[in-house]
Amino acid sequence: MAERWDRARVxxxxxxxxxxxxxxxxxxxxxxxxxxxxxxxxxxxxCRGSAATPYRTVVDLAGPVYQCSCPxxxxxxxxxxxxxxxWAEGSVKDDAGHPPDWAGSWLTAPQGVRGGGQxxxxxxxxxxxxxxxxxxxxxxxxxxxxxxxELDRWLCDQVRQGLAASQQAGYGRWDDIAARMIDAQAPGLxxxxxxxxxxxxxxxxxxxxxxxxxxxxxxxxxxYRQRDGLPPPLHATVRSRIGxxxxxxxxxxxxxxIRDRWQVLARRDLEQDRIRTRRTWLQGRKTGRxxxxxxxxxxxxxxxxxxxxxxxxxxxxxxxxGAVPLRAVMATKHDTLDDGPPAGDTIAGLLAxxxxxxxxxxxxxxxxxxxxxxxVRTPVPAVSDTAGRALPLHxxxxxxxxxxxxxxxxxxxxxxxxxxxxxxxxxxxDEGGRAVLL
Amino acid sequence: xxxxxxxxxxxxxxxxxxAVPPAAVPGLPIPADAPADPAAILLDRAxxxxxxxxxxxxxxxxxxLPAAEPDPAAAVSPAAGRRLxxxxxxxxxxxxxxxxxxxxxxxxxxxxxxxxxxxxxxxRVSPTDPELRRLAALAGGSRAxxxxxxxxxxxxxxxxxxxxxxxxxxxxxxxRRGYLTQLRSRDPDAARELIAASWxxxxxxxxxxxxxxxxxxxxxxxxxxxxxLDDRAAEVRGWAAYLLARLPGxxxxxxxxxxxxxxxxxxxxxxxxxxxxxxxxxxxxxxRRDGITPGQGAGRSQLASQPHLMxxxxxxxxxxxxxxxxxxSAEQILAVPAGGxxxxxxxxxxxxxxxxxxxxxxxxxxxxAIAGGLPGHPSGAETLRQLVRRVDPAIGAPEATxxxxxxxxxxxxxxxxxxxxxxxxxxxxxxGHSAG
Numbered sequence: 056m057a058e059r060w061d062r063a064r065v066x067x068x069x070x071x072x073x074x075x076x077x078x079x080x081x082x083x084x085x086x087x088x089x090x091x092x093x094x095x096x097x098x099x100x101x102c103r104g105s106a107a108t109p110y111r112t113v114v115d116l117a118g119p120v121y122q123c124s125c126p127x128x129x130x131x132x133x134x135x136x137x138x139x140x141x142w143a144e145g146s147v148k149d150d151a152g153h154p155p156d157w158a159g160s161w162l163t164a165p166q167g168v169r170g171g172g173q174x175x176x177x178x179x180x181x182x183x184x185x186x187x188x189x190x191x192x193x194x195x196x197x198x199x200x201x202x203x204x205e206l207d208r209w210l211c212d213q214v215r216q217g218l219a220a221s222q223q224a225g226y227g228r229w230d231d232i233a234a235r236m237i238d239a240q241a242p243g244l245x246x247x248x249x250x251x252x253x254x255x256x257x258x259x260x261x262x263x264x265x266x267x268x269x270x271x272x273x274x275x276x277x278x279y280r281q282r283d284g285l286p287p288p289l290h291a292t293v294r295s296r297i298g299x300x301x302x303x304x305x306x307x308x309x310x311x312x313i314r315d316r317w318q319v320l321a322r323r324d325l326e327q328d329r330i331r332t333r334r335t336w337l338q339g340r341k342t343g344r345x346x347x348x349x350x351x352x353x354x355x356x357x358x359x360x361x362x363x364x365x366x367x368x369x370x371x372x373x374x375x376x377g378a379v380p381l382r383a384v385m386a387t388k389h390d391t392l393d394d395g396p397p398a399g400d401t402i403a404g405l406l407a408x409x410x411x412x413x414x415x416x417x418x419x420x421x422x423x424x425x426x427x428x429x430x431v432r433t434p435v436p437a438v439s440d441t442a443g444r445a446l447p448l449h450x451x452x453x454x455x456x457x458x459x460x461x462x463x464x465x466x467x468x469x470x471x472x473x474x475x476x477x478x479x480x481x482x483x484x485d486e487g488g489r490a491v492l493l
Numbered sequence: 494x495x496x497x498x499x500x501x502x503x504x505x506x507x508x509x510x511x512a513v514p515p516a517a518v519p520g521l522p523i524p525a526d527a528p529a530d531p532a533a534i535l536l537d538r539a540x541x542x543x544x545x546x547x548x549x550x551x552x553x554x555x556x557x558l559p560a561a562e563p564d565p566a567a568a569v570s571p572a573a574g575r576r577l578x579x580x581x582x583x584x585x586x587x588x589x590x591x592x593x594x595x596x597x598x599x600x601x602x603x604x605x606x607x608x609x610x611x612x613x614x615x616x617r618v619s620p621t622d623p624e625l626r627r628l629a630a631l632a633g634g635s636r637a638x639x640x641x642x643x644x645x646x647x648x649x650x651x652x653x654x655x656x657x658x659x660x661x662x663x664x665x666x667x668x669r670r671g672y673l674t675q676l677r678s679r680d681p682d683a684a685r686e687l688i689a690a691s692w693x694x695x696x697x698x699x700x701x702x703x704x705x706x707x708x709x710x711x712x713x714x715x716x717x718x719x720x721x722l723d724d725r726a727a728e729v730r731g732w733a734a735y736l737l738a739r740l741p742g743x744x745x746x747x748x749x750x751x752x753x754x755x756x757x758x759x760x761x762x763x764x765x766x767x768x769x770x771x772x773x774x775x776x777x778x779x780x781r782r783d784g785i786t787p788g789q790g791a792g793r794s795q796l797a798s799q800p801h802l803m804x805x806x807x808x809x810x811x812x813x814x815x816x817x818x819x820x821x822s823a824e825q826i827l828a829v830p831a832g833g834x835x836x837x838x839x840x841x842x843x844x845x846x847x848x849x850x851x852x853x854x855x856x857x858x859x860x861x862a863i864a865g866g867l868p869g870h871p872s873g874a875e876t877l878r879q880l881v882r883r884v885d886p887a888i889g890a891p892e893a894t895x896x897x898x899x900x901x902x903x904x905x906x907x908x909x910x911x912x913x914x915x916x917x918x919x920x921x922x923x924x925g926h927s928a929g
Contacts, residue, residue, distance in 0.1 A: 211532035217507025263501045270539035277537075402552045410548035417544040432643070433555045445555035456609035459643065463605065463636050464560035475547050483606070489571065491606045 060116075065139040067187070068119070070129050078136030082144075090138065090147045091154060098147060099158035100138045112138050113158040120197050122161055122238065130191070130240070161201075195240050199279070199297060202239020206232065207276040210269050218265055226252040243298030246327070247272065258450075267475075271418055291376035292416050301375060303384045312371035312386050315339035317346065318397050319362045320425060320470040321481035322492075326354060333358040336423045336470065336481075337368070337383075338397060345423040346372055346383040361385075364482055365490025367392040378415040396468040396484035399427030402444040409473055424473040429462045430455065430480075438478060441466060449477035457493050461485050497542050500535060508532045518545045561639035566602040573921040574604040581610040585914055588882070589614065593628035595922045602634040612637060612647045623667050626650075627674065661687075666701065673705045681709040689717055699724065703732040710740055719744070722782055734784020738809035739848040745783055746811045752780070753810035756803050757838075759819050759829065768831040768838075772803035784809065800837050807841030812851050823857040827866070836870045843876045847883050855884040859912075863905050874904035881908040886916035 069075040081102070088109055090100040096116035101109040110125040112134040121135040141147050154162060209232050213221070221228070229252040236245040247268070254265045278285065278293045285293065295301075317337040325332045330351055337346040350359040362368055362385070369390040374380035400408075409422045428438035431445060436455055439445040448455055461467055461483045470482040471493075480493050499514035508531040516538035528534060568574070573596070580589050596603065603611055615629035630637055630650040641650035652660070652668050660668040677684035688702045695702065703721065706714055714736070721733035722745075737745035752773065760769045773780070776787040776798070785805040787798055815826055831838055839858065846854035862877050901909075 207533075210536060211530055214504050214532040214535050215508050215530075217505055217510070219505045219507075262505050263497070266501055266504045266539050267543040269504075270536045270543050273533070273536040274540040406550060406552060410550075413544060413548040417540070429557050431555045431558055433553070437553070437555055439555040439557055443554050443556070444552035446552060454644075456640070456644070457606045460605045460608045460636060460640055463639055464558040485605060487568070487571075493606075 059145070060139065060143050062140060062143050065136060065143050068131055068139070069136055070131070074129055074131075074133055074136060077133040078140060081133050081137035082140040087138075087141065089155075090141060091152070092142060092147045092149050093152070093154055094150075097154060097158070097162050098138055098142050099154050099162075100134075100141070100147070102134050102137070104134075110134050111157050113154075113161050114139060115162060118194060118197065120194055122198070124238075130194075195299075198239045199241050199299075202236055202241045202244070203276040203279050203297070205235060205239070206241075206244060207273055210273050210276075213269060214266075218262055218269075221265060222255045222261075224255070228252070241297045243296050244272070244275070245298070264476075274417065286378075288376060288380075289378045289416075292378040292418070295375065295377060295382075296418050306375055306384050307373050307386045310373035310376075312373050313339070313342065313344070314369070314371045314389075315341045315344070316392065316394075317368045317370055317372065318394070319364050319366055319368060320397060320423060321472070322362070322364055323472065323479065323481055324358060329354045331356070331358055334472075335362045335364075336472070337362070337372070338423065338425065340367065345381060346374070347381045347423070348372075348383055348385055361388065363391070364492060365393075365484075367394050379412045379419060395488045396490070397425050397470065399425050399468045401442060402426060402428070402438075402440045402446055403442070405446075405473060421472045421474050421479075423470070424478060425468065425470045426478075427466050427468055429464060429466045430458045438469060438480070446473075447477040449474060449479045452477075452479055455480055455493060457491065458483055461491060497546060500539050500542065504535060504539070508535055513538070516542050518542065558643075562635045564602055564634040564636060566600055566634050568604055569596055569601045570921055570924040572924065573601075573918070574607065576918055576921060577603060577607055577611070581607060581614060585911065586614075588911075588915060588918065590625055590628055591882075591915065592918060592922070593625070593632045595919055597628065597631045599922055601632075601922065602636075603632045605636050608633050608637050608640055612640065612650065616646055616649065623670060624674075626667070627671055666698070669698075670701055670705065673702070674708070677705050677708055681711065682713065685714055685717065692717075697726075699726065699729045700732060703729065703736060707736060707739075710736060712740065712742055715740065715743055722784075730782075731784055734809070735848065738784070738845075739850075741811065741849070745809070748779070748783060749806060749810040750814040752806045753814060754818060756806055766829055768829050768834065770803065770831070770834045770837075772799035773806065774799070776802055780806075804837045804841040807838065808844035808848070810845060812842070812845050812849055812854050823851075823854045824860075827857055827861045835866065836873060839866070840872055840876050843880055847879060850883075852885050852888050855880055856888045859884060859908065863901070863908065867902070867905060877904055877908050878911075881911045882915070884912070886912050886919060 066075050066078070069078065086103045088101045088103060090098070092098050098112075098114040098116065100112050102112060103109050104125060106125075110123055112121070112123040112125075112132075114121040114135060119139075121131050123132050123134045125132055125134055127133070138147070153159065229248050233245040233248040236242070236248060251265065251268055254268065255261050257264065275293060275296055278289075279297060282290050282293060317339055320336045320338055322333055322335040325334070331354060333350045333352075335348045335350070337348060338344070339346070348362060352358045368385070368388055369392060370385050371387040371389075372383040373386050375382040375384070405422075405424050405426060409419075412422060413419050426438060426440065428440050430448075431437050431439045433445060433447075435450075436448045436452070437445045438448065438458075458467075458469065458480050468484045469480050471478050471480040483491050483493055485491055496514065496516050500516060503511045503514055513531050513535045518541055528537065569577070573592075577592060580586060580592060593603075611629050611633065615626045618625055626649050633640075633650060637647070637650045641647040649667070652664070652671070660672040664672065673684060673687070676687065684705065688706070692699065692702070699721070703718075706718075718733045718737050718740075721729055722737070724730050724733070734745065737743045738749065740746065756772055757768060757770050760767055776785055780802075781787075785802065787802070812823070816822060819826055821829075827842075839862070842854060843858050845851070846858060859877065859880050862873070862880075867873050867877060
């Protein structure tokens with residue numbers, strides 16, 4: 056058995072003081088139904104909590120790496136800490152024999168996937184890490200690797216058994232795997248998976264759309280597995296799609312500010328899990344670069360309104376690293392200016408720029424569009440340019456009558472998001488040159 | 494494209510029971526290090542094709558729609574447009590008709606992007622307010638007609654903008670009303686003659702006829718209305734009495750003035766001037782013919798119905814009766830103590846002021862209510878609510894907003910808000926509009 060730790064070393068792993076206190080009271084031992092330890096340094100235990108089934112906690116002291124079935128977002132959670140405290144004070148029976156199956160399968164996951172990899176390399180994160188941070192980052196990489204391996208197996212299982220069964224499956228099928236991605240600290244994957252639950256009921260073509268999403272998810276798993284061979288920008292894209300987030304302050308500190316007159320083209324507000332997200336699309340008048348600024352607020356609270364659609368922001372933007380750098384943070388805003396509508400592109404121009412971007416980032420599924428078009432009905436709502444080319448509107452936009460009303464059958468400048476399912480029109484400039492949010 | 498469909502079909506069946514179809518993208522080699530698991534192979538091929546299909550997507554073709562005719566009317570100011578948007582999303586929805594009427598009167602049109610919401614609103618509320626459809630169609634102009642051609646929900650726009658003779662002879666109730674309303678605003682006498690000629694044959698439509706007469710009312714309409722006081726339908730009689738009471742110089746107004754002066758007089762005593770009320774004892778046949786109903790309490794208690802009868806009489810009495818008889822202005826009359834009668838007087842005079850569109854009385858009553866005279870009775874709050882929606886806000890608003898004190902009752906606070914809203918609303922619609 057591994058050399059026994061002392062309590063202080065265990066408590067040093069705790070993310071905060073409340074976790075230390077909670078772990079110490081939980082280590083009184085009465086909540087634990089089953090604990091065990093085995094060579095070369097494995098601990099496991101079942102702890103009664105508020106849920107019907109006990110939480111299952113497993114620790115590999117070699118990392119240490121740990122996992123717990125509780126819903127806590129703290130890492131490590133109080134159960135992990137309490138189990139390690141019990142072991143530190145000698146209350147866990149050594150040589151407990153074989154671990155139970157649920158613990159064994161985790162403990163015997165491939166060594167290369169479990170924490171033996173390279174130290175994490177977060178692009179754009181400057182400075183030296185504190186030892187505790189480095190250890191946590193390493194554990195995170197290990198957990199993500201395990202999670203992605205599990206996701207890859209799950210995806211292959213779906214395709215092996217056939218997607219036809221998906222139409223009968225409840226939301227639970229995707230919620231379960233999404234919850235496991237949360238456990239694996241890959242929230243980006245979890246969000247993508249939860250969104251899939253509605254695809255089997257999204258009408259004609261659902262099967263193709265589900266296959267597309269599964270295929271791109273596996274591509275992400277494969278890419279992460281081979282991350283050391285990826286060019287750094289693409290590696291950054293893979294990490295951000297998985298859900299490794301960078302702090303805005305670190306992005307600003309580590310990136311190069313780009314000053315331009317950024318036209319505020321459009322915005323789209325989304326709400327998920329009691330968090331509101333505002334996606335604001337910008338385009339530089341000098342550089343021509345597109346940019347996406349995100350802001351967040353809890354449900355019921357106002358979103359940031361400093362970037363007003365239809366104005367120009369004279370500002371320094373710093374882009375997050377990535378194969379197609381789109382997301383940016385506004386480091387400094389110098390001025391707000393008023394100017395007319397942006398110059399619209401043709402539909403051919405939009406498709407060409409999207410194809411070029413997709414060649415760099417195959418997961419890209421929304422791309423800013425500024426078009427001179429008029430809305431048509433073909434019979435689905437669409438927009439068409441003067442060359443007679445047309446693109447459908449996204450089915451989620453409905454009939455989009457305000458766009459028809461502004462156009463009156465004549466071309467108008469429209470800004471929006473181009474997606475594989477169609478165009479989300481978000482802004483149109485009326486005959487007076489004023490921006491109207493659609 | 495069939496390559497992709499083959500992959501989708503195989504994925505639906507599952508690689509346990511189906512072979513993995515080949516997938517090739519022109520110009521791209523098949524990767525050498527393909528995995529062994531058929532499911533993984535299928536997913537890898539699907540990923541390749543997904544990105545290739547997204548990147549290689551071609552535009553479709555579509556012909557543009559025929560363009561809307563240009564609209565000679567100018568759009569309202571941006572501020573007026575923003576206020577219309579607020580009203581369409583729920584703020585003071587009951588003032589929408591006033592916004593539309595004012596915009597149409599100034600020859601302005603509603604902003605194009607708000608037309609879908611405006612037409613939807615007009616369609617939804619039409620059973621209670623057919624007038625809103627007509628106003629929405631007028632304020633929407635040629636763009637609204639163009640939209641109506643694309644969405645059958647809004648077909649009413651075309652029936653309300655071109656009411657020809659056909660609309661009168663063949664149209665439904667709404668179209669006949671639209672035709673008559675137009676005729677009344679263009680040529681009031683012609684409209685009255687058309688109503689008189691159609692009167693005997695018309696049944697329930699007589700109510701609609703009378704409601705159309707409300708606009709542009711004159712003494713020339715009196716004979717028709719006096720005759721309608723003897724109609725068999727109570728609703729027709731009620732409309733006729735209501736219109737006659739609104740009509741300056743009508744015989745009904747004179748009859749009411751006679752009754753009213755018997756109910757209320759100015760007394761000068763040692764403690765100063767005050768109003769003395771002596772309500773009518775009963776509701777006689779002549780009063781009933783002039784539109785007065787005995788009231789709900791009449792059957793059970795004679796006493797309960799007396800204040801009601803007085804209120805009904807005052808509400809139909811020409812307001813200049815009081816100013817002439819008492820030798821005082823509206824404001825001065827309102828300042829005279831009246832014992833326990835202010836609730837009845839406030840409601841009665843308010844109804845009269847609204848029916849006779851007497852701005853001086855309406856402004857006086859509002860200021861009196863805001864200054865603390867509002868009776869605690871719920872009907873007082875409702876009356877104030879109606880007053881502030883009918884008064885010319887240029888007359889009613891400045892004083893009302895000036896006297897905003899600490900913690901006024903909710904009804905008064907709401908009244909001030911509405912006045913302010915209407916004042917700003919009409920000012921915005923005047924912006925950039927030359928009187929000519």
